[in-house]
Amino acid sequence: MSKLSILVVEDEDAIRDMLVMVLEQAGFEVTEVASAEKAQMGLSHNTPDLILLDWMLPGISGIEFARRLKKDDAFRDIPIILLTARGEEEDKVRGLEIGADDYVTKPFSPKELVARINAVMRRSGKTSDARQIKLGDLLLDTEQHRLTIEGKGLDVSPTEFRLVHFFMMNPDKVYSRTQLLDQVWGRSVYIEERTVDVHIRRLRKILSEYGREEMVQTVRGFGYRFSVSS
Numbered sequence: 001m002s003k004l005s006i007l008v009v010e011d012e013d014a015i016r017d018m019l020v021m022v023l024e025q026a027g028f029e030v031t032e033v034a035s036a037e038k039a040q041m042g043l044s045h046n047t048p049d050l051i052l053l054d055w056m057l058p059g060i061s062g063i064e065f066a067r068r069l070k071k072d073d074a075f076r077d078i079p080i081i082l083l084t085a086r087g088e089e090e091d092k093v094r095g096l097e098i099g100a101d102d103y104v105t106k107p108f109s110p111k112e113l114v115a116r117i118n119a120v121m122r123r124s125g126k127t128s129d130a131r132q133i134k135l136g137d138l139l140l141d142t143e144q145h146r147l148t149i150e151g152k153g154l155d156v157s158p159t160e161f162r163l164v165h166f167f168m169m170n171p172d173k174v175y176s177r178t179q180l181l182d183q184v185w186g187r188s189v190y191i192e193e194r195t196v197d198v199h200i201r202r203l204r205k206i207l208s209e210y211g212r213e214e215m216v217q218t219v220r221g222f223g224y225r226f227s228v229s230s
C-alpha cells in the first residue's frame with residue numbers, strides 16, 4: 001500500500017527538518033519547501049494528501065496561500081493544517097474561516113501533531129491506506145498486513161483482516177450483514193449473509209484469547225458493531 005503524502009511548507013530550516021523527521025517516522029511520505037511560491041509550483045505535478053502550512057512565511061503568507069488553494073477547484077480538496085506561533089483565538093478563527101482544516105500552535109509535541117494529522121486525514125477520508133490504525137490496544141498495520149494486541153500477532157485470515165480493518169476505520173457504528181458484505185466482500189460477489197456470522201464468530205474467538213471478545217458487539221435484529229467501549 002502506498003504511503004500518504006504530506007507537503008511541508010515552512011521557511012525555518014530547523015523546524016522544517018524536525019517536521020520531516022517526525023512525519024517520516026510516522027510513516028508519511030514527505031515533500032518539503034520553504035515558501036508558498038515553491039509549494040504552488042510543485043502542486044501542479046504532485047498533489048499531496050495533506051499540506052502542513054506555516055502561517056508566517058516570507059512572500060505569500062501561509063494564510064493567504066491557504067485562502068487561494070481553498071478557492072481553487074483543483075486544490076480545494078487538499079486538507080490543510082496551519083502551523084503557527086501565534087496562539088490567539090482570533091487567528092485560529094481566521095484560519096478556520098478561510099477553510100483550513102485544523103490549526104496547530106508552536107511549540108507542539110510530535111505526538112500531538114501526528115494525532116491531528118491523522119484526525120484530519122480520517123475526516124477527509126484518507127485513512128483507507130494509512131499505514132497503521134489503532135483502536136484501544138488493537139493495532140492494524142496495512143503495510144505489514146499484521147494485526148496485533150500489545151505487540152502480539154493475531155492469527156486472522158485475509159477476510160477477517162479486511163473485516164477488522166473496516167471495523168477499525170468505522171468504530172462504534174452499527175452495520176447490517178448486507179452492509180458488511182458490500183463493504184468487506186464487495187458488491188459484485190454473491191455470498192450468503194451467514195458467511196458474515198461465521199467470520200464474526202471466528203474473529204470473536206481470536207479476540208477472546210486476549211479477553212477482547214466484547215469488541216465485536218451484536219446488535220440484535222440489525223447487525224454488528226465494533227467498539228472499545230461495551
Ligand code: CA
Pocket residue numbers: 010011012054055056057
Ligand atoms: Ca515561519
